[in-house]
Amino acid sequence: MLKIGIFGAGHLGKIHMQQWKEIPGIELVGFYDPDDNNAATAIAQYQVPRYTTIESLVQAVDAIDIITTTTAHYEIAKTALLNGKHVFVEKPLTHTLEEARELVKLVNEANVKCQVGHVERFNPAFISIGDQLLQPMFIETHRLAQFNPRGTDVSVILDLMIHDIDIVMHLVKSTVRRISASGVAVISETADIANARIEFDNGCVANLTSSRISLKKMRKMRLFQRDAYIGIDFLEKKTEVVRLKDPGDGKGMLDFPIELGNGDQKVISVQMPHVEQTNAIRMELAEFADAIIHDKPVKVSVYDGYQAMDVAHQILKKMSIHNELHNV
Known part of the structure; x- marks a missing residue:
């Protein structure tokens, strides 16, 4: 089972929780969100444990899914990458271009999978x-x-x-x-x-x-x-x-x-x-998981995310x- 941790339990975060729970071969370990209202709703709806620190959730999983506000993307992704964890991060990749360039570098050094959530692909x-x-x-x-x-x-x-x-x-x-x-x-x-x-x-x-x-x-x-x-x-x-x-x-x-x-x-x-009337969010998450399990390239790479941000x-x-x- 591939262990997944979610960062962000807002509107889109809850949609991701629902999708992860329906993808075979996935264990949704828990989520991190400092907002008590978001957290309470997520626990009630999806019975997913809440983690109180970024580091504790990163250590408990194989891969993370970042659906926080854009300003928080970089620090969470950096923590995961420095710990050798795979990363899925919603678009835009980061808040600044400097942060995006640093993430491209960290992904290459960590030799892990990193997919950016450009869901229209x-x-x-x-x-x-x-x-x-x-x-x-x-x-x-x-x-x-x-x-x-x-x-x-x-x-x-x-x-x-x-x-x-x-x-x-x-x-x-x-x-x-x-x-x-x-x-x-x-x-x-x-x-x-x-x-x-x-x-x-x-x-x-x-x-x-x-x-x-x-x-x-x-x-x-x-x-x-x-x-x-x-x-x-x-x-x-x-x-x-x-x-x-x-x-x-x-x-x-x-x-x-x-x-x-x-x-x-x-x-x-x-x-x-x-x-084919498919669920695009479920497909992007399932293909990210498949890329990890079978060591395949992701469909939307960290460089793709950087390039879109650059333009x-x-x-x-x-x-x-x-x-x-x-x-x-």
């Missing part, structure tokens, strides 16, 4: 296009949420947009050439709505919009590449793939023949890949410069 809609040849040259994302005080300790970039930053970096696999961004703080003390444009050395451009003050929820990504358009709805868990094909290259769900004007015949083929902080810097220029 495990969204069934995203997984459903895993067999598609993806070489996007333009990406557009919209991630909109209704206001919730939870998460406002960081800007909308680190709260919401970082999900899309991670997926964009995962798909494009090219060096960032230029970033421009703007954002506005409307309700909280940090940006609540923002737009960023990321240009890559390979020519790809990504246009990302995130808001946590919208009237409706939306989590959509659109990928455009040579002869293809791929739409991913992370919220509704649906995907569509539209390709320009030669006649006779296989049928889609819907095919529309078109004339390109020079006598060339093409077919617009629409496909709706099957989406996010570049966006924050560009937003700050943009706002200063427009407030002069």
Whole structure:
């Protein structure tokens, strides 16, 4: 049995407790949370022992799961890594880039598994296009949420947009050439709505919009590449793939023949890949455990988490410069 300890028994922490209890081969040893109300609720709901110090829980387990406020990620992860324990840590990886760089170093030195909780990598809609040849040259994302005080300790970039930053970096696999961004703080003390444009050395451009003050929820990504358009709805868990094909290259769900004007015949083929309705949080936790048990690479590495943070902080810097220029 793989022994797991949870740090943080808030809203998401309790969801993780529920998932861990349902994953075979896992012993949920206990949790740490200094908040007595969180702790009492967790004990009542899940009958999981509460540990009163970080060190005592780290010593009692093989791996830890960090779902605390972002500012606490670094010290807890560092304690675990220095004790040779495997680490799962929610996004964003840490509070500062310096802390993130240090964790990358500590993970490499400890030679343990460290996975970052970019859960949209495990969204069934995203997984459903895993067999598609993806070489996007333009990406557009919209991630909109209704206001919730939870998460406002960081800007909308680190709260919401970082999900899309991670997926964009995962798909494009090219060096960032230029970033421009703007954002506005409307309700909280940090940006609540923002737009960023990321240009890559390979020519790809990504246009990302995130808001946590919208009237409706939306989590959509659109990928455009040579002869293809791929739409991913992370919220509704649906995907569509539209390709320009030669006649006779296989049928889609819907095919529309078109004339390109020079006598060339093409077919617009629409496909709706099957989406397996899986639980993304359970899948990311189960795959983290599987990586430990079978000594396999994790799906979202500590470096992936650092890279997403690096781009996010570049966006924050560009937003700050943009706002200063427009407030002069």
